[in-house]
Every structure is written in structure tokens, then in C-alpha cells.
Amino acid sequence: MxxxxxxxxxxxxxxxxxxxxxxxxxxxxxxxxxxxxxxxxxxxxxxxxxxxxxxxxxxxxxxxxxxxxxxxxxxxxxxxxxxxxxxxxxxxxxxxxxxxxxxxxxxxxxxxxxxxxxxxxxxxxxxxxxxxxxxxxxxxxxxxxxxxxxxxxxxxxxxxxxxxxxxxxxxxxxxxxxxxxxxxxxxxxxxxxxxxxxxxxxxxxxxxxxxxxxxxxxxxxxxxxxxxxxxxxxxxxxxxxxxxxxxxxxxxxxxxxxxxxxxxxxxxxxxxxxxxxxxxxxxxxxxxxxxxxxxxxxxxxxxxxxxxxxxxxxxxxxxxxxxxxxxxxxxxxxxxxxxxxxxxxxxxxxxxxxxxxxxxxxxxxxxxxxxxxxxxxxxxxxxxxxxxxxxxxxxxxGLRAAEVPGVLLVGGTRLTAGLGAALQKAEIPVLITDMNLGRLRLARAEGLPVFYGDILSEAAESQVEFIGFSTIFAATDNDSYNTLVATDLAPEFGRDKVWQLPRDKSESQRHSLPVTLGGRRLGDGRTYHELEALLIQGWTVRTTKLTEEYGFEDWRNDRPESVLLCEIPAKGDLRLVAPESKTVPAAGSKLIAISPPKADAA
Structure with missing residues (x-):
């Protein structure tokens, strides 16, 4: 009563x-x-x-x-x-x-x-x-x-x-x-x-x-x-x-x-x-x-x-x-x-x-x-x-857009093709989009699903099942477009789930975009052009699984130059890594990073 x-x-x-x-x-x-x-x-x-x-x-x-x-x-x-x-x-x-x-x-x-x-x-x-x-x-x-x-x-x-x-x-x-x-x-x-x-x-x-x-x-x-x-x-x-x-x-x-x-x-x-x-x-x-x-x-x-x-x-x-x-x-x-x-x-x-x-x-x-x-x-x-x-x-x-939340990669580049292949191998759905059909060649060669067109267009709204993706990563060679995509899609995905590459540093304030626009920054602070140069030199996107015997500190000691992109925990959803991240991945997690050739050989 x-x-x-x-x-x-x-x-x-x-x-x-x-x-x-x-x-x-x-x-x-x-x-x-x-x-x-x-x-x-x-x-x-x-x-x-x-x-x-x-x-x-x-x-x-x-x-x-x-x-x-x-x-x-x-x-x-x-x-x-x-x-x-x-x-x-x-x-x-x-x-x-x-x-x-x-x-x-x-x-x-x-x-x-x-x-x-x-x-x-x-x-x-x-x-x-x-x-x-x-x-x-x-x-x-x-x-x-x-x-x-x-x-x-x-x-x-x-x-x-x-x-x-x-x-x-x-x-x-x-x-x-x-x-x-x-x-x-x-x-x-x-x-x-x-x-x-x-x-x-x-x-x-x-x-x-x-x-x-x-x-x-x-x-x-x-x-x-x-x-x-x-x-x-x-x-x-x-x-x-x-x-x-x-x-x-x-x-x-x-x-x-x-x-x-x-x-x-x-x-x-x-x-x-x-x-x-x-x-x-x-x-x-x-x-x-x-x-x-x-x-x-x-x-x-x-x-x-x-x-x-x-x-x-x-x-x-x-x-x-x-x-x-x-x-x-x-x-x-x-x-x-x-x-x-x-x-x-x-x-x-x-x-x-x-x-x-x-x-x-x-x-x-x-x-x-x-x-x-x-x-x-x-x-x-x-x-x-x-x-x-x-x-x-x-x-x-069998009517779910994706059993596992996927990642939407904007931009057909070496980076997105490598990252997409690593994610797909880890059974995480990916989709790579670009307005230039030629730039999707690398992704298609890896057997990755692609969308040819502007991700912000009406065609994308009707053809892309956005509900199957929980994370978006804008990684084109255009900082302004990356910022536009991240800003526009942030209300749909949530600002903590929208990422982009760090912007090129401008010496003049008149050419720099406001810091309030865009998404979270991925990686260790390197820009698109810096990462692209590494990939041209032979660096590759690699996946490493941590164990009780081989933990995160061991991985970092073996690969001090590697650029950590994301972590796939043994339990839980994919976690992209920001430059300021202090989280230490646990045993059972998979790390996806851009590594130099010597690390690959090791």
C-alpha cells in the first residue's frame, strides 16, 4: 500500500x-x-x-x-x-x-x-x-x-x-x-x-x-x-x-x-x-x-x-x-x-x-x-x-545488420585497406567508402566490402546499413572532409564513437579548423601524410594477441616504434586508441598496429 x-x-x-x-x-x-x-x-x-x-x-x-x-x-x-x-x-x-x-x-x-x-x-x-x-x-x-x-x-x-x-x-x-x-x-x-x-x-x-x-x-x-x-x-x-x-x-x-x-x-x-x-x-x-x-x-x-x-x-x-x-x-x-x-x-x-x-x-x-x-x-x-x-x-x-558492431572506414587508402583487412580477419564487420572509385582498388583487392560515393549523401542513407556499425573512422587525405564527416555523424554514432586522423599542423591560425569540430584523434598523433609515408616505406598493419606470458609491456618493448590503432578485448567491443590513452590492454586482447618491417620479421 x-x-x-x-x-x-x-x-x-x-x-x-x-x-x-x-x-x-x-x-x-x-x-x-x-x-x-x-x-x-x-x-x-x-x-x-x-x-x-x-x-x-x-x-x-x-x-x-x-x-x-x-x-x-x-x-x-x-x-x-x-x-x-x-x-x-x-x-x-x-x-x-x-x-x-x-x-x-x-x-x-x-x-x-x-x-x-x-x-x-x-x-x-x-x-x-x-x-x-x-x-x-x-x-x-x-x-x-x-x-x-x-x-x-x-x-x-x-x-x-x-x-x-x-x-x-x-x-x-x-x-x-x-x-x-x-x-x-x-x-x-x-x-x-x-x-x-x-x-x-x-x-x-x-x-x-x-x-x-x-x-x-x-x-x-x-x-x-x-x-x-x-x-x-x-x-x-x-x-x-x-x-x-x-x-x-x-x-x-x-x-x-x-x-x-x-x-x-x-x-x-x-x-x-x-x-x-x-x-x-x-x-x-x-x-x-x-x-x-x-x-x-x-x-x-x-x-x-x-x-x-x-x-x-x-x-x-x-x-x-x-x-x-x-x-x-x-x-x-x-x-x-x-x-x-x-x-x-x-x-x-x-x-x-x-x-x-x-x-x-x-x-x-x-x-x-x-x-x-x-x-x-x-x-x-x-x-x-x-x-x-x-x-x-x-x-x-538472421535479420540483424551485424551480430558484432562494425567499423565504418571513410577513405580508400593504404591505411584503411590494411586496417579493414585486420578487422575483418578478427571477424569485425567493416565497410570502406570513398567518392573516388580508383581509391577503392586496394580495399577491393583485399576482398573488403566497399561503398562508392559520399558517406554523407542520400544515396548512402538508403544503401548503407548504418545501424550495423557502431564506430566510424574518417581517414581520407582531406582534413576538412574528415572533420565534416565526424561532425555530421557524431550525433548518430555518439561522439565517443567517431574518430578521425590527427589534422596536419598549420603554422597560421587562419588555416586551422576549430578544435571543437570533428571527432576523436586516432593513433599516436601522426597525420595522414606521415602514416602514408610509413606504409609506402614498407610498414604494415599487423595484429598481435596478448597472453599471460606476453603482455602489453612486452609488446611495446619489442615494437617501440609501432603506432597502436585499436584493441579488440577478449570480452567486449572494439576499442580504438587515442594518443592520450593510458589504458593497458589485458591478456587475451588483440592489438592492431602499424609496425615497421623489422617488427614484422621479428
Whole structure:
């Protein structure tokens, strides 16, 4: 039972939500666990278990509007990730999952609610509509963790984001029907209201997105005001459409994000990355608020029928829906199986379910009170199942981009060819890229996979499976390009995973690049031209395995001139070595270094 508490002030409540939410995400990253699991546990502990934080008591009536606005921003950010160029061969599957899968999922989910949880048909129809959504806030981190191949990852990501507003609108339609039956109101008026709301929301999202794109492209908005203007337009579009019809604002902001994502704006990457940062904060806060707002008595009321309901959704409704929707496509069966058994639910389901549960209770339908706890049970169960099961399932089906995190080498040179060959021999995936086909000759002679083109181009986005690589090393003969690549890709890979060769030393400050740009420096401080000269003289990239008898000090004494590039620990991921590194490799590690001919002979 919850302990009675005097409550927190609103400022203390906001601070607690931020600390717990972001702290749970950081801890999940450290221990390699799904973040949503820790956030749900943290919300339950501070909320219904201990009573330290009760949103309705400590924040008051603002909880509902805060969650609504947060969900709108989350869905808008999701729409910003939906670039049509990324669809390619997954387009047909996505259309099927939306056009056929959404209504079929509504039906099968409603049946699971009715026969599994025992709710009436009215509440089942409303909750079944909400269950169409598959949680974009949960799918994105799961995809990063599992490193899926491009096509199944695109299917899951697009389905999650596009079906979120569809699910909310399905719940609106079902609730309107229940309301008509419960109050004997005019069905034709309800239908006109519903379809006019959808049309107005779509039109508003389209106009808002095109207006932002036009203003940004023509320079009508200065750089420092782009994010504020974007937020204001987003909130305005959401509030305007939501006033006409509840939950239609989610459709408007998703359409708005989709339009901006495909407008080819020069500042698109900055907008998307800022929204990603905002979304991390909002997802953390919303999950804590929703979990803390659950009532202990409602959670204790969950019984074996709730377990049956979850099993029906996970093992019957979701697989049946996906398999039927994807009939007739050219997707391999293993990809269909992966998508069929991957359906985590997240923020939108819990938020919208709680809202409609209260509305059903207001209509006199008592079953509405059970929707919130059932939604929590479904979210918690699917997150745990998919969070811990997606990676093994993808590995079993052979649908991971790489079982071992790979290294992306930018620049076709002697150095990258030698390093790539050594890494590939150590069973670490590599890809060498260059804009000059002739420079890839050495890599191709070593039998290494290559990409001919600019790694920052749209062609690379659609052809290179970035998710299979955890480290990037820019090693061309152009310091400025190395710095550009490292700076541009750092937000995607993480700044600790982006490396480049040390820059050529310039005597004039006017010719030197700022030290704040670029990635971490690799090696012992020697530049591209210095290393290239060594390789021309006969130095080679060699691999040495350390043992208990032959440790790092012995290796260094034997090869004092060697340039250590990276270490492959016996357990753990590849570690590139910076000039200032003081870490001593342990026994069992493999060292990859550029060594002189005499060391090779020895």
C-alpha cells in the first residue's frame, strides 16, 4: 500500500520527474536494458507503491494537458523521421500494414479485449482501436539495440509512427458510436463531425508543414528563431484541430512532421536532432507521469483474465493481423515473422487509453475504469517481451545488420585497406567508402566490402546499413572532409564513437579548423601524410594477441616504434586508441598496429 505523504510542490514534482526519467534512461544505457522498463518501474515505485509522487495531487489539473502536448511533440518528431527515400522496398509492406493491418488489428484487438479481459463490446471497441498503435517511442530504442536489417527496421518504424494517429482516430470513432448508442443522439451528426475533423486535421497539418518549409527555405525566419517558430506552429496546429475533434490533433502534427521531413530543407538535420533531444525528455516525463498516476487498487484488480488478454494480443491478434496484411507481398517469411512478433506499446497507448477510459466511465460504462490498468499491463508486458526478446529473435532469423558492431572506414587508402583487412580477419564487420572509385582498388583487392560515393549523401542513407556499425573512422587525405564527416555523424554514432586522423599542423591560425569540430584523434598523433609515408616505406598493419606470458609491456618493448590503432578485448567491443590513452590492454586482447618491417620479421 502507498504511504501517506504531504505531497510535493509543483516545482519539486517537475524536478523529481526529470531526475527519475532521465536517470532511468541513462542507467538503462549503462546496463544495456530497455529504458522503458526502468522508467515504468521507477514511476510505479514513486507513485502507487510509496505515494511520494501522485501527479493528480502534486501537479493538479495540468497533468492531462501536459501529457497531450508531450504526445503531440513525440508524434511530430516521429513524423520528422519518415523520409520517403528511406522506404524503398518496404513501401508496399508499410501500405499493407496501415491500410489492411490497422482495421484488422482493431477487430482482433477488440476480440482479445472482450474474450480475454471480459470487457463489454463498447469498451472493447474503443480500447481495440487504441491498441492499433505499436509505440514509436519504444520501437526506436529497440531498433538501435537490436541492429536490425534495413527493411524490417523500416517496416516497424513506419508502422509505429503512421498507425499512432490512426489508432487514436479509431478510438474516437468507436467512442462516438458508443456515445450515440448510450445517449440516443443523431448518428449522422456524429459521422459528419468525425470525418470533417479528419479532413480539417489533415489539411491543417499539410498547410502547417508546407508553410514552415516555404518560410525556412526562403529565409523568412532567421536561424536562431527556427526552433521557436516550429514549436509555436506545432502547438497551434495541435490545439486548433484538437478543439474541433479530440485526438485529431495527433493526425495533424504527424502529417506536419511528414511534410517537413520530405521538404529537403537545408536545416532539416538541426531541426530533427533538436526534436530528438526534446523527445527524450518528454518520453521520460510522460512515462513517469503515467506510471505514477496509476492507482494501486486498480493494479491489484488485474487478475488471470488480464494475463489471458495479454497472451491473446501478443500470440494471436498481432501475428494474425500482420500475416494477413502482408499476404501477397514479396517479403521473405522470416521478415514477416519478425514483424508479427514485434509489437511493443508505449506512451500514446497509455495516454489515450487513460483519457478514453475516463470518458467511458462518464457515459455510465463501468468497464471503462479497467482500460487504464489493462493498458499498463499490455505496455509493461510487450516492452519486457520485445525488449529482451527482439535481439535473440532477430539473430535466430538472421535479420540483424551485424551480430558484432562494425567499423565504418571513410577513405580508400593504404591505411584503411590494411586496417579493414585486420578487422575483418578478427571477424569485425567493416565497410570502406570513398567518392573516388580508383581509391577503392586496394580495399577491393583485399576482398573488403566497399561503398562508392559520399558517406554523407542520400544515396548512402538508403544503401548503407548504418545501424550495423557502431564506430566510424574518417581517414581520407582531406582534413576538412574528415572533420565534416565526424561532425555530421557524431550525433548518430555518439561522439565517443567517431574518430578521425590527427589534422596536419598549420603554422597560421587562419588555416586551422576549430578544435571543437570533428571527432576523436586516432593513433599516436601522426597525420595522414606521415602514416602514408610509413606504409609506402614498407610498414604494415599487423595484429598481435596478448597472453599471460606476453603482455602489453612486452609488446611495446619489442615494437617501440609501432603506432597502436585499436584493441579488440577478449570480452567486449572494439576499442580504438587515442594518443592520450593510458589504458593497458589485458591478456587475451588483440592489438592492431602499424609496425615497421623489422617488427614484422621479428
Amino acid at each position: 502507498a504511504v501517506e505523504s504531504a505531497g510535493l510542490s509543483p516545482v519539486e514534482a517537475f524536478a523529481l520527474v526529470g531526475v527519475i526519467g532521465v536517470g532511468a534512461q541513462w542507467l538503462a544505457w549503462r546496463i544495456q536494458m530497455p529504458a522503458i522498463v526502468l522508467m515504468l518501474l521507477a514511476g510505479l515505485i514513486v507513485g502507487p507503491v510509496t505515494g511520494v509522487f501522485i501527479p493528480s495531487r502534486d501537479i493538479g489539473d495540468l497533468v492531462g494537458p501536459m501529457i497531450s502536448v508531450a504526445v503531440a511533440v513525440i508524434l511530430f518528431e516521429g513524423g520528422l523521421t519518415l523520409n520517403f527515400h528511406a522506404l524503398q522496398d518496404a513501401a508496399k509492406g508499410v501500405r499493407r500494414l496501415v491500410i489492411i493491418g490497422a482495421p484488422l488489428g482493431w477487430l482482433t484487438s477488440a476480440l482479445a479485449v472482450h474474450y480475454g479481459a471480459g470487457l463489454g463490446w463498447g469498451a472493447s471497441a474503443v480500447f481495440g482501436g487504441i491498441m492499433i498503435v505499436t509505440g514509436p517511442t519504444v520501437i526506436a530504442p529497440l531498433l538501435r539495440q537490436a541492429r536490425l536489417s534495413r527493411r524490417p527496421a523500416a517496416l516497424l518504424q513506419w508502422e509505429a509512427i503512421v498507425n499512432d494517429p490512426v489508432g487514436a482516430l479509431a478510438a474516437v470513432l468507436a467512442f462516438a458510436a458508443v456515445q450515440v448508442l448510450a445517449t440516443n443522439s443523431d448518428a449522422s451528426d456524429a459521422a459528419v463531425h468525425f470525418f470533417s475533423g479528419i479532413f480539417f486535421a489533415t489539411l491543417t497539418g499539410l498547410l502547417a508543414g508546407r508553410g514552415i518549409a516555404y518560410a525556412f527555405r526562403r529565409g523568412l525566419v532567421p536561424e536562431y528563431m527556427k526552433i521557436p517558430v516550429l514549436f509555436v506552429v506545432l502547438l497551434g496546429a495541435f490545439a486548433l484541430t484538437d478543439r474541433l475533434m479530440h485526438e485529431s490533433g495527433l493526425l495533424a502534427v504527424t502529417v506536419m512532421g511528414l511534410v517537413i521531413a520530405n521538404a529537403q530543407l537545408p536545416s532539416y538535420e538541426e531541426l530533427r536532432r533538436f526534436k530528438e533531444h526534446a523527445t527524450i525528455l518528454l518520453v521520460s516525463g510522460v512515462f513517469i507521469l503515467l506510471a505514477a498516476g496509476l492507482k494501486m487498487e486498480a493494479l491489484l484488480a488485474l487478475d488471470l483474465r488480464a494475463v489471458l488478454f495479454v497472451l491473446l494480443v501478443v500470440l494471436v491478434a498481432r501475428p494474425f493481423t500482420v500475416m494477413v496484411a502482408l499476404l501477397g507481398t514479396d517479403l521473405p517469411m522470416k521478415e514477416r515473422v519478425l514483424v508479427a512478433f514485434t509489437g511493443p506499446r508505449g506512451v500514446v497507448l497509455m495516454a489515450v487509453a487513460g483519457l478514453f477510459g475516463e470518458r467511458l466511465v462518464g457515459l455510465g460504462i463501468a468497464d471503462g475504469a479497467a482500460i487504464g490498468p489493462l493498458a499498463f499491463a499490455l505496455v509493461a508486458s510487450t516492452v519486457v517481451i520485445n525488449g529482451f526478446g527482439l535481439t535473440p529473435l532477430a539473430s535466430l532469423l
